[in-house]
Amino acid sequence: MTDAPQASLHPFRSTGTLGLMFMLAGVGMFILSAFVLTWGGSSIAAAGLFLASLALFGLWAREDIVARRARDGAISQPEMRMARIVPAHILLLLLFVGVEMVRVRWGAALDEAGLGMVLTGLSAGVLTGWCAVFILLVRSADEMVRAMMVRATAAAAGGTLFIAVFWAVIARGVGAPEIPALWLFPLFAVVYGIAASVMREGAG
Amino acid sequence: MKNRLRDMRAEKGWSQAALGEKLDVSRQTINALETGKYDPSLPLAFRIARLFGQPIETIFDDGLGPVIPEGDGAPS
Numbered sequence: 001m002t003d004a005p006q007a008s009l010h011p012f013r014s015t016g017t018l019g020l021m022f023m024l025a026g027v028g029m030f031i032l033s034a035f036v037l038t039w040g041g042s043s044i045a046a047a048g049l050f051l052a053s054l055a056l057f058g059l060w061a062r063e064d065i066v067a068r069r070a071r072d073g074a075i076s077q078p079e080m081r082m083a084r085i086v087p088a089h090i091l092l093l094l095l096f097v098g099v100e101m102v103r104v105r106w107g108a109a110l111d112e113a114g115l116g117m118v119l120t121g122l123s124a125g126v127l128t129g130w131c132a133v134f135i136l137l138v139r140s141a142d143e144m145v146r147a148m149m150v151r152a153t154a155a156a157a158g159g160t161l162f163i164a165v166f167w168a169v170i171a172r173g174v175g176a177p178e179i180p181a182l183w184l185f186p187l188f189a190v191v192y193g194i195a196a197s198v199m200r201e202g203a204g
Numbered sequence: 205m206k207n208r209l210r211d212m213r214a215e216k217g218w219s220q221a222a223l224g225e226k227l228d229v230s231r232q233t234i235n236a237l238e239t240g241k242y243d244p245s246l247p248l249a250f251r252i253a254r255l256f257g258q259p260i261e262t263i264f265d266d267g268l269g270p271v272i273p274e275g276d277g278a279p280s
Binding site: 077 | 236
């Protein structure tokens with residue numbers, strides 16, 4: 001059951017449609033920035049797209065809270081905590097991918113300039129931060145959401161393992177490169193996000 | 205497990221979000237409880253029972269009959 005949206009807010013916002021559009025646009029911009037950076041496009045364009053994707057994720061986080069408030073009239077403390085932590089979690093994942101893309105593009109040049117260790121430290125720091133935020137997220141959630149997160153984690157771990165092994169079998173057959181271990185983390189995070197969203201929708 | 209949470213909440217005139225706030229859980233959890241998709245832990249079931257001032261067995265029904273059958277277990 002969902003309560004009726006507040007009349008004062010435009011349905012475009014109160015139903016979360018605007019938030020969803022921000023999120024989809026953010027994902028699109030991020031993927032575009034990855035393509036531009038990886039395939040030798042303009043660095044400025046890639047950086048602009050990356051920053052735009054971060055801004056769009058910020059707007060999505062804000063609109064998500066606005067839509068929840070409009071729908072429910074109030075947001076309980078556990079929900080508010082989650083609404084604040086989840087965007088930080090996504091941001092850290094984007095930063096990790098961003099840093100790794102920079103390494104793909106300018107890794108050799110940065111190593112020559114003695115900045116390779118800075119990039120490595122940044123990657124390790126972001127990864128550690130992501131794990132810390134994940135633990136915070138689990139601790140902040142109420143019991144049902146926590147159980148859902150545990151199930152999503154198990155599904156994501158299994159899904160990631162399956163994708164990596166399945167791809168390795170295919171890659172061996174056709175001589176394509178295997179998935180580098182570094183990209184298993186973003187892959188896991190994406191599969192986790194999909195699994196958690198599906199479970200969340202199922203729970204209403 | 206069936207429960208009377210939706211009816212009891214409606215009697216009080218609370219929204220799902222308001223009940224979630226009182227129980228310190230999300231609206232989503234209240235919705236899952238009401239639709240029978242999620243069975244609460246014992247601590248949450250006790251919090252619900254205390255909030256509505258009713259015994260747990262009058263709120264939740266596992267379909268296996270009374271917890272203490274009539275005439276059994278009652279002190280004489």
